Amino acid sequence: MTADLHLWLIPLLPFAGFLINGIQGSRLPKRTVTTVALLAPLASFSMVLYAAAAANSFPYDETCPLPWINAGLLHIDFSFVLDQLSLVMLLVVTGVGFLIHVYSVGYMDDDKGYARYFSYLNLFLFFMTVLVLAGNALLMFVGWEGVGLASYLLIGFYFQKKSAADAGKKAFIVNRIGDFGFLIGMFLLVDKFGTLNFGEIGDLLNANPAWQGGVLTVIALCLMLGAAGKSAQLPLYIWLPDAMEGPTPVSALIHAATMVTAGVYMVARTHVLFDHSPFALGVVATVGAITAIFAATIAVVQNDIKRVLAYSTISQLGYMFLACGVAAYSAAIFHLMTHAFFKALLFLAAGSVIHSLGGEQDLRKMGGLWRKLPITFAVTTVGILAIAGIFPFAGFYSKDAILYAAFLQQPYGKILWFVGLVTALLTAFYMFRLWYMAFLGEPRSPQGHVHECPWSMRGPLLILAFLSLCGGWIGVLRFGSYLAPSVGAHGTETTSSVLSPLFPLPWEIILSTLAILAALEGWLIADKYYRRNPARPAQLAADLPTGYKLLVNKYYIDEFYNAVIVKPLLAISKYVLEWVVDIGLLGGAAWLLGGIATFAGAILQRWQSGNLRSYAAWLAAGAAAVLLFLLVPWATVLASLPAIHLGIAGH
Amino acid sequence: MNSLLTQEVPLSWYLLLSAILFSLGVVGFLIKRNLITVFMSIELMLNGVNLSFVTFAHQWHAVKGQIFVFFVMMVAAAEAAVGLAIIIAVFRARTTLAVDRIDRMKL
Numbered sequence: 166m167t168a169d170l171h172l173w174l175i176p177l178l179p180f181a182g183f184l185i186n187g188i189q190g191s192r193l194p195k196r197t198v199t200t201v202a203l204l205a206p207l208a209s210f211s212m213v214l215y216a217a218a219a220a221n222s223f224p225y226d227e228t229c230p231l232p233w234i235n236a237g238l239l240h241i242d243f244s245f246v247l248d249q250l251s252l253v254m255l256l257v258v259t260g261v262g263f264l265i266h267v268y269s270v271g272y273m274d275d276d277k278g279y280a281r282y283f284s285y286l287n288l289f290l291f292f293m294t295v296l297v298l299a300g301n302a303l304l305m306f307v308g309w310e311g312v313g314l315a316s317y318l319l320i321g322f323y324f325q326k327k328s329a330a331d332a333g334k335k336a337f338i339v340n341r342i343g344d345f346g347f348l349i350g351m352f353l354l355v356d357k358f359g360t361l362n363f364g365e366i367g368d369l370l371n372a373n374p375a376w377q378g379g380v381l382t383v384i385a386l387c388l389m390l391g392a393a394g395k396s397a398q399l400p401l402y403i404w405l406p407d408a409m410e411g412p413t414p415v416s417a418l419i420h421a422a423t424m425v426t427a428g429v430y431m432v433a434r435t436h437v438l439f440d441h442s443p444f445a446l447g448v449v450a451t452v453g454a455i456t457a458i459f460a461a462t463i464a465v466v467q468n469d470i471k472r473v474l475a476y477s478t479i480s481q482l483g484y485m486f487l488a489c490g491v492a493a494y495s496a497a498i499f500h501l502m503t504h505a506f507f508k509a510l511l512f513l514a515a516g517s518v519i520h521s522l523g524g525e526q527d528l529r530k531m532g533g534l535w536r537k538l539p540i541t542f543a544v545t546t547v548g549i550l551a552i553a554g555i556f557p558f559a560g561f562y563s564k565d566a567i568l569y570a571a572f573l574q575q576p577y578g579k580i581l582w583f584v585g586l587v588t589a590l591l592t593a594f595y596m597f598r599l600w601y602m603a604f605l606g607e608p609r610s611p612q613g614h615v616h617e618c619p620w621s622m623r624g625p626l627l628i629l630a631f632l633s634l635c636g637g638w639i640g641v642l643r644f645g646s647y648l649a650p651s652v653g654a655h656g657t658e659t660t661s662s663v664l665s666p667l668f669p670l671p672w673e674i675i676l677s678t679l680a681i682l683a684a685l686e687g688w689l690i691a692d693k694y695y696r697r698n699p700a701r702p703a704q705l706a707a708d709l710p711t712g713y714k715l716l717v718n719k720y721y722i723d724e725f726y727n728a729v730i731v732k733p734l735l736a737i738s739k740y741v742l743e744w745v746v747d748i749g750l751l752g753g754a755a756w757l758l759g760g761i762a763t764f765a766g767a768i769l770q771r772w773q774s775g776n777l778r779s780y781a782a783w784l785a786a787g788a789a790a791v792l793l794f795l796l797v798p799w800a801t802v803l804a805s806l807p808a809i810h811l812g813i814a815g816h
Numbered sequence: 817m818n819s820l821l822t823q824e825v826p827l828s829w830y831l832l833l834s835a836i837l838f839s840l841g842v843v844g845f846l847i848k849r850n851l852i853t854v855f856m857s858i859e860l861m862l863n864g865v866n867l868s869f870v871t872f873a874h875q876w877h878a879v880k881g882q883i884f885v886f887f888v889m890m891v892a893a894a895e896a897a898v899g900l901a902i903i904i905a906v907f908r909a910r911t912t913l914a915v916d917r918i919d920r921m922k923l
Contacts, residue, residue: 776916777915778847
């Protein structure tokens with residue numbers, strides 16, 4: 166039996182940091198704010214490490230003694246679960262989270278909202294760790310909504326800027342659509358299983374292996390909708406590029422490394438449901454593959470350094486869903502981890518570039534930065550090699566695992582694999598394009614005094630660069646078997662390990678070679694277009710105006726949604742809800758009630774004349790009425806009435 | 817000699833007088849404009865009631881009714897003191913004692 170691990174401390178420490186900095190931050194000295202903000206994630210990270218070392222049996226459950234919801238047969242507790250899956254995720258969240266906190270100290274140094282920024286970051290870590298540790302779907306949903314809130318707050322961090330405030334709202338509203346799916350999925354789970362506990366659902370399903378499809382498909386698809394919202398998959402990816410309005414470390418932490426991967430994590434967490442529904446798995450794989458290539462093509466023509474990375478994130482998330490869809494959950498989590506390393510690195514490096522250039526994000530105005538920012542250049546190069554999947558960087562291993570798993574899947578695996586391969590080529594192309602445009606060549610605009618960032622920013626960059634280089638080595642050959650107790654020994658992941666280095670499985674080597682060749686081809690194309698012949702891209706764009714326009718305008722998806730969903734919704738809101746319902750029905754009812762009261766008051770107020778004599782007269786009249794009532798022998802009078810009546814009727 | 821002076825006055829006459837006094841008070845209260853007259857009408861009503869109290873006390877040979885009359889007189893005296901003070905205050909504030917013009921709580 167494992168000793169008490171105090172898992173509850175992992176989320177609660179950042180929450181304490183949020184409370185301190187959120188309530189008192191603006192009055193505390195900056196040094197204290199920094200200390201609190203950095204200690205919270207560091208302590209969390211230490212707790213995770215301690216838990217990892219102390220736990221000797223997985224999964225380890227920890228349930229709050231106080232019940233949360235007790236309604237009839239449904240019992241929901243605050244329960245935390247630590248297993249291989251949540252442990253990996255926690256290490257990524259708190260580890261990368263801590264590095265980004267450190268980086269933020271330098272990046273946000275001269276910002277007025279320093280304390281507010283860090284309190285939000287801590288709040289995010291709180292909710293993210295709740296999400297990861299949650300032992301049931303409802304607690305996960307709490308974390309899920311909470312990270313959405315933190316994301317909203319941080320995207321709209323520069324809320325004076327309209328575009329930032331709008332981007333925050335867009336992210337929140339689009340996520341709401343996904344959350345709707347998650348909620349419906351949960352209701353169905355309660356209805357079908359009577360529990361939301363992941364472990365119990367897994368046991369129930371494992372006890373009935375014959376149970377396939379049907380309502381399980383519906384549940385899985387609902388959950389997938391939630392995951393697509395959070396992880397920016399088609400058709401709900403539109404919020405992520407706009408989310409780049411937030412500070413760059415936020416983009417690194419929330420919109421690249423951790424929060425957006427929550428959808429992948431959720432699918433892996435509920436994988437038993439997906440395993441019982443081949444159709445849902447097919448949908449996940451298709452959505453992932455289409456998103457991967459779709460976003461990659463958009464990234465090719467973006468000129469904002471952060472937007473390139475944003476679309477690249479969407480594309481890489483598509484990879485992870487592709488892996489989930491072919492039931493290679495461990496490959497998905499592996500890629501999630503390496504992606505967290507290299508994408509956080511790339512974002513932070515981009516932040517360093519933007520910081521050095523005083524806020525310039527346009528790639529076309531950069532160039533030649535490698536001489537002025539040698540460290541940033543070096544770490545970016547590592548990140549780009551990693552994301553492009555060049556051997557032996559981290560991205561190579563995870564991407565290779567995904568492509569291999571896709572290749573072996575039946576019956577559409579080959580198509581998925583091919584899409585993934587093309588995406589890998591595109592990924593290498595747009596990343597090296599960024600590389601050439603930002604760092605190589607000659608400066609394309611006066612850059613003034615460009616200086617390398619402070620050490621608080623350089624440190625995390627170097628550590629992440631190291632992880633992007635070596636992060637894949639820890640996972641190769643053993644990641645699948647390590648995660649197997651959590652996500653099951655699915656598909657090909659366990660068999661994909663090379664049996665003997667001297668006698669490798671031929672297919673795997675061939676596929677890896679193809680993947681590397683695709684990446685190198687992408688590099689070559691980028692080299693050809695952006696180094697040797699910088700005029701080529703513009704010329705190509707001029708030759709293919711339709712295609713170029715389509716890509717630059719991101720396939721007009723935003724415009725499409727605007728016309729098909731937003732505009733009609735606004736029209737309905739204005740004409741039906743505002744005019745008919747609000748002003749007409751609700752306002753009318755209110756006016757009617759008020760009118761009745763006013764009308765009655767107008768009549769009754771004559772009674773309350775304020776005239777003493779009228780009151781006295783009413784009093785006297787009342788007394789007279791009482792006298793009349795008491796003195797007149799009503800019984801006799803009434804008894805005689807029918808007689809009179811009858812007498813009249815008799816005539 | 818069976819004159820009016822030697823004969824005992826019947827009780828009903830007292831009650832009738834009491835009712836007349838009370839009604840005069842009510843009518844005075846209702847039709848008079850001057851606050852002081854209104855006040856006097858109230859006294860008239862009280863005294864009309866007092867008379868009926870005394871009458872019934874005499875009829876039933878009970879002293880309770882007479883004691884009640886003393887209470888009423890005492891309260892009426894106190895009421896007169898307070899009431900007149902209020903009337904003076906009202907006159908100072910509004911320079912009128914016409915009840916139909918004093919129809920608002922606030923000044």
